[in-house]
Amino acid sequence: MVEPQSLEKLISEFASLPGIGHKTARRLAYHMLSRSRERVVSLSESLLAAAEKVKPCSVCHVYTEVDPCPLCSSRAGAKIICVVEKSSDILPFENAGIYKGLYHVLGGVLSPLDGVGPEALYIPQLVDRVRKENISEVILALGSSPEADSTALLIDCLLEDTNVTRTRLARGIPMGSDLEFIDEITMLRAFESRVAL
Amino acid sequence: MVEPQSLEKLISEFASLPGIGHKTARRLAYHMLSRSRERVVSLSESLLAAAEKVKPCSVCHVYTEVDPCPLCSSRAGAKIICVVEKSSDILPFENAGIYKGLYHVLGGVLSPLDGVGPEALYIPQLVDRVRKENISEVILALGSSPEADSTALLIDCLLEDTNVTRTRLARGIPMGSDLEFIDEITMLRAFESRVAL
Numbered sequence: 001m002v003e004p005q006s007l008e009k010l011i012s013e014f015a016s017l018p019g020i021g022h023k024t025a026r027r028l029a030y031h032m033l034s035r036s037r038e039r040v041v042s043l044s045e046s047l048l049a050a051a052e053k054v055k056p057c058s059v060c061h062v063y064t065e066v067d068p069c070p071l072c073s074s075r076a077g078a079k080i081i082c083v084v085e086k087s088s089d090i091l092p093f094e095n096a097g098i099y100k101g102l103y104h105v106l107g108g109v110l111s112p113l114d115g116v117g118p119e120a121l122y123i124p125q126l127v128d129r130v131r132k133e134n135i136s137e138v139i140l141a142l143g144s145s146p147e148a149d150s151t152a153l154l155i156d157c158l159l160e161d162t163n164v165t166r167t168r169l170a171r172g173i174p175m176g177s178d179l180e181f182i183d184e185i186t187m188l189r190a191f192e193s194r195v196a197l
Numbered sequence: 198m199v200e201p202q203s204l205e206k207l208i209s210e211f212a213s214l215p216g217i218g219h220k221t222a223r224r225l226a227y228h229m230l231s232r233s234r235e236r237v238v239s240l241s242e243s244l245l246a247a248a249e250k251v252k253p254c255s256v257c258h259v260y261t262e263v264d265p266c267p268l269c270s271s272r273a274g275a276k277i278i279c280v281v282e283k284s285s286d287i288l289p290f291e292n293a294g295i296y297k298g299l300y301h302v303l304g305g306v307l308s309p310l311d312g313v314g315p316e317a318l319y320i321p322q323l324v325d326r327v328r329k330e331n332i333s334e335v336i337l338a339l340g341s342s343p344e345a346d347s348t349a350l351l352i353d354c355l356l357e358d359t360n361v362t363r364t365r366l367a368r369g370i371p372m373g374s375d376l377e378f379i380d381e382i383t384m385l386r387a388f389e390s391r392v393a394l
Binding site: 035054088095 | 237
């Protein structure tokens with residue numbers, strides 16, 4: 001063992017992060033050693049501060065520092081809920097600035113093989129919100145995996161006896177892409193859902 | 198601004214790491230939120246511990262927790278010094294297990310454009326060690342950039358009046374590589390340095 005123990009520990013901590021392999025972890029750890037103490041402390045404290053302060057909103061489960069979150073408070077009374085898998089999925093909506101309704105984070109999608117059943121997700125809470133907040137539309141924005149599809153199907157069933165409109169995002173060719181490189185399933189869906197000019 | 202402030206801070210901290218772009222930084226930050234508090238604390242503390250405990254050895258400037266470092270202590274009296282640019286450059290030597298001599302980390306290579314002159318590197322300390330420790334060979338293991346070459350040249354000049362043998366690592370075709378993809382300069386060097394069978 002050439003590396004000092006606390007350096008090895010730091011390397012293995014970095015290597016435990018998603019998408020960071022052992023070589024990158026080593027590079028990051030050596031980089032930290034070359035930084036000023038203040039900047040190491042700053043990263044260290046930011047980690048603790050984020051873990052301490054940021055929690056899921058008790059209503060919509062979007063990460064927030066205040067409860068209920070600014071989105072829930074500022075859009076109280078909105079009649080549309082956009083259902084997403086995880087908190088970061090709301091970013092493209094907010095960045096596009098096209099949506100001014102509420103959100104609901106499920107915390108995942110159904111995945112029976114990994115032991116994720118309906119009770120592990122915030123699905124009952126969604127049904128509850130739809131009934132109590134007098135929601136008129138639920139937009140299912142859940143990605144396009146088979147797991148996401150079956151999750152959407154379950155939610156659709158559970159909301160069947162309410163009057164709420166259920167929609168999902170359109171599927172098709174993304175902007176700016178070359179037709180030549182579109183995969184078969186996307187092409188199939190875009191073809192089936194073709195619209196009149 | 199959709200993301201809570203402490204989450205944004207953490208994202209920008211991650212994004213300041215080398216090779217980590219904004220998207221990866223966001224992914225890492227959200228990942229930290231989904232971790233248990235203990236594991237966040239563990240990373241946070243590992244950062245502080247490494248910054249606190251790991252310092253360059255006062256003799257060879259390899260990162261260490263004890264001073265002088267285990268390499269300097271266990272190999273005291275060795276007559277060969279291998280000169281490297283940075284501490285992590287000793288790993289391939291130690292991993293190959295081929296070298297049992299001393300090391301000397303320069304802390305960089307000459308780079309006049311970036312304001313790195315000889316006085317910013319541990320070159321005087323190297324000359325000192327060569328004289329005082331009665332060294333017989335200095336191996337310059339400094340990479341193959343023009344900056345590394347001029348650093349090696351300077352050290353070679355400074356050691357000229359000692360009796361020390363100066364060597365550098367061989368340059369040529371690396372193991373396992375396909376000739377087709379060897380760059381021109383490597384090929385030129387391998388050709389010029391060809392050896393009799």
